[in-house]
Amino acid sequence: MRILVVDDEAYAADVLALLLRHAGHDVIVANDGASGIAVGVANRIDAAVIDLALGQIDGYDVAKALRTHHGADVRLIAYTGFSKSKVMQRAVANGFDGVIVKPATLEMIVAAMSARADDGS
Secondary structure, eight states: OEEEEEOSSHHHHHHHHHHHHHTTOEEEEESSHHHHHHHHHHSOOSEEEEESOOSSSOHHHHHHHHHHHHGGGSEEEEEESSOHHHHHHHHHHTTOSEEEESSOOHHHHHHHHHSOTTSOO
16 A cells, blocks of 8 residues: 655654555655645555644645545545544545544554544544
8 A cells, every 4th residue: 555644743754654664555755734735646645644733734735635636546544633523523524534643553543544434433
C-alpha cells in the first residue's frame, strides 16, 4: 500500500513513516498542508494519515483536496491529538474515513486504513 503521511512535526512524521515502511508499505512524507496536497495530488496513493493541526492549510483542507482528486479510491485517516468525539463529525464531513487519536499504535493505524468507512472507526 502506498501511504502519504502529513504531519508538521517532522520527527512524528518520520517515526510513523518508518513504522509503516517496516510493515511493508511504501510511504511518502509531507510536513505541511500545502506539501501534503501537492505530493498527494502528484502521486498515486492508496491512503493518507493526516494530522489535523497543520497551520495555514489544515488537515481538513488537505483531506478535501485529496478526496476531490482521488475520489473514493483513497482511504483518509485523521491523526490528531484532539478528542475523537470532538473531531469525528467535522472529519467525516471533510472527507475523512476515520479518526485516530495520538498517540496510536501501528496496529491502530493499519486497522483504520483497512476498516470500512461506515463501521465507526
